[in-house]
Amino acid sequence: MWFTPMKAYVYVSLKKSVLDPQGKTIQGALKKMGFKGLEEVRQGKYFELTLDGGLTRAEAESEVARIARDVLTNPVIEEFRFSLED
Amino acid sequence: MWFTPMKAYVYVSLKKSVLDPQGKTIQGALKKMGFKGLEEVRQGKYFELTLDGGLTRAEAESEVARIARDVLTNPVIEEFRFSLED
Incomplete structure (x- = not known):
């Protein structure tokens, strides 16, 4: 186990x-x-999460997906995608 | 010249x-x-621009860079990066 x-x-x-x-106004x-x-111009939100490295990649992936789905996104009007680095 | x-x-x-x-609050x-x-959690903005395809890739790149630098970013406190997809 690594902790980077x-x-x-x-x-x-x-x-x-x-x-x-908002996007229309910018356009x-x-x-x-x-x-x-x-x-077309569309505006969205962007989050940078730093995880402390105590998780494996698979654990990190499911944790981030859960955060994105349950907290950062309003499922009625929004959709999300995420990527892991390192 | 293509127009996709x-x-x-x-x-x-x-x-x-x-x-x-804002990021601290979410965290x-x-x-x-x-x-x-x-x-750590940091929040940013995210823009999706659709270009009408009358530009070459190099032209599109410089146009998007100009929009990002001059309009979408406050250079005193913000920085930007961008990517092009075909």
């Missing part, structure tokens, strides 16, 4: 079927500023 | 030297809920 910290990245975004007014602002070729 | 839409992902996070009270909540082994 492990990083996990969780990305939470609105489901495709949910309107994203409108960018267009006014002269940026071209933007079809 | 291209996706770009921009990740904006607080610089390491900047305190992240505290997770600890209270019984999640173990969490050393």
